[in-house]
Amino acid sequence: MRMNLLLVDDEEYVIESIKKNVKWSNTGIKEIYTSSTMQQAQDIMKMLPIDVIVSDIVMQEGSGFDFMTWVRQEQYEVQVIFLTSYAEFDYAKRAISLDSVDYLLKPIDFLKLTKALQLAVNKANQAKQLEAYKDESFHWKQNRSLLLESFWNELLNGKLVAENLLDEVQKRHLKYNGDERFLVAYLQLYDRNLKKEWDEKIIYFVLGNVLREMLVEYNIQLEAMALIKKQSYAIICKFIDVSNIDRKSNGVFDALAKWITKILKLDIWCGVGDWGDLNTVQESLTYIKRMRENSLSVWNRILYVTDYKLPEFAYQNPYQSVWEEMLRREQKQKLIDSMKIYLKELERNEMITRDILNKFRLDVLQMIYSWLDKQEIKAHLLFSTKESEKYYQNSLEGVMGAEQFAGYLIARAIEYKKYVNKTESVTEQLKQYIDKNYQQEIRRDELAELVYLNTDYMSRIFKKEAGVSISNYLLSKRVEEAKKLLSQSELPINSVSIYVGYSNFSYFTKMFRENTGYSPLEYRRKYKIETGAKE
Structure with missing residues (x-):
């Protein structure tokens, strides 16, 4: 029987180190949950079945001992392993009193930790076996649950294309006959305070449990x-008594919204469809998603398909010319603040749709790219990072995402333009790259991509600051390195040629003579520090 583990430590690198270095396949651990505070660890214990805990002792917001004292008081059946950087007798004594499996010192010996985890899992298994029982009905219930989960996941994610879903139901031996009535809801969670995200597995488990409890009084089950x-998340509900559907029963989602905002402290967007048969579920979910795209400013209240009308807003941006002037003057914060005011105004009027955000994003992109082009900076390279892509994708999720995207582009563009204006910064960056890679073939367009500039503009900056062209700087670097090798090493001359980036020995000899007045052999004979070089 595989177990669930909770790692509790306020140092993220410790958690990541444990997750990376323990050979989990040898421990019997199935799922790993993490927490950085005692409060969050308590919340997880309330929501999830945890079998083994690995906890640091000294933490800023409640010690590991405080946490485990609470765990024992609440009578959770778990095995615990303590970690600490302090080899103190009182700590070890306290750990024993809290019935710990082991007490390990940092830095962590991962072999010892693995053995301790194996022992903890064995003890947890023994405790479970004393109470566990299994029978045929239990197994059938579990199998049916898995079949249902697979069916609905495929249906809701668009992987089932059967014209008549009842045929698919029969193939999977599910007990639907076509008379059932289903309701689909679409729930999106969002942390507008940008705190640490909840673990996806925790949210899924908790939402399912809470919904099941809330739906009971409405004669509805979570399917x-x-x-x-x-x-x-897509949520499917099934009415137990089809002959007596109460369409006001959708109100359970209002209660769910209040619970999520109060307990999980997250914002939500939730759209709820109408009751229909199995074949209407996909269509209903598609419509709700469309409703979501046209109501991105509506948070923490439930939108019902039966009451909703798709809005028709025309995108009008009266500030574009003002923004372009602010950008021209490089008034970064003033420009960002102006965009925020504009977006907040749209949000107050509930005019935020995906189409409007897309047009706003296009305005920002065109403005920034055009401005950078005038500065001879290659915008497509400057914004080719994973970070840029993340901001780009999130920009259509709501006002916050759009604000962050615009702010990121504006700040990055203006800051890089200032960096380029300090020509010595670009020149120094190019010199460092050439000094490190002079043995390889180096192209001008490759260097231009490195500093996100047009090739000719980069060349002009370099020559102005360094006093020589890029090609002459590279040539000089290779000659100097060749001189060192000829005078200070036993390398054959043809090997020296290859080492400094010239595969053509004749060209190397010609280049070296033109820049030193000597052939490589003459230079070695004249300046060799130690004799004995063999040609």
């Missing part, structure tokens, strides 16, 4: 939940 994308 399935599917993760559509990060922090976004």
